[in-house]
Amino acid sequence: MDLFSRSWTALLAAVAxxxxxxxxxxxxxxxxxxxxxxxxLVIDAQDVLITLATPAEGDPTAHAGTYWKLVDPPTGDDPLDALIPRLAAAYGEPGLLKFHLDDVGSAAGRAARLADPVTLVATQDMVLTVGDYLSAYVLEWVLHHLDLVAHRPSAAGPSAEVLAAARTALERVAGVVFPPALSDADALLVGTGRRAPTDAEVGALGGIAGQLPFVLG
Structure with a gap:
């Protein structure tokens, strides 16, 4: 839960x-x-708030390591994928979008800090503890922080601590171990198909290269 707060706070600051x-x-x-x-990210923050306000009963059916699953690469047919660019454009001024994310995102961060980590919540037909749910989201925040600064080299990226945690999470979901020759950021970018591996990275990846990209859903 601490890594959730650190990664989310850093991402909100980077957007601001x-x-x-x-x-x-x-x-x-x-x-x-x-x-x-x-x-x-506004929609993600809303999802966090909704999940934390959706208590569940019974036994957990998922945990931090099974929350994300490997899915087929997107085809562009998902209505939500098409909605987001239209919705973003509707904001007009970037300041309005920043304000909305800060408003909803800060609330999501506060709700996460106040939540009992052992409480069960329900989301996407899964039941898991708050602690596991928030831990799973570290991977999402780190990947999107990398997305945010991908073409802005002067912008601050994720911290080394959360990059390492996200790499471990991706390796767990994908069932692989990336070679030490790849930095945490490179393992995440190459592993999820955000950039193509270099020839040297293909050699270091070995059989893993043929499995790429690992798309999470």
Whole structure:
């Protein structure tokens, strides 16, 4: 839960520090501008609030290591994928989008800090503890922080601590161990198909290279 707060707080700060003109720059998510990515983060923050306010009973059916699953790469047919760029454009001024994310995102962060980690919650037909749910989201925040700064080299990226945690999480979901030759950030970017591996990285990856990308859903 501590890593959730650190990764989410850093991501919110990075969005707040993004100049308005950079909202029209491409993000690390294929087909999305920075403004589209920030709009997606608003929806993510809403999902966190909804889940934390949805108590469940019975036994857990998932945990931090099984929350994410490998899925087929997106085809562009998902209505939500098409909605996000239109919704982001509707904000008009980047300042409005920043304000909405700060408002909803800060509330999600406070709710996470106040939540009892052993409480059971329900989301996406799964039951899991708050602690496991929030731990799973560290991977989401780190990947999207990398997306936010993908084409903005002067912007601050995720901390080494959360990068390492996200790498471990991706390895657990994918059932692989990335070679030490790849930094945590490179393992995440290459592993999820955010960039193509170099020839040297293909050699280091060995058989893993043929399994890429690992798309999470």
């Amino acid at each position: 520090a993004t100049p308005d003109e950079d909202f029209a720059v491409a993000s690390g998510c294929a087909g999305w501008l920075v403004r589209d990515l920030v709009c997606h």
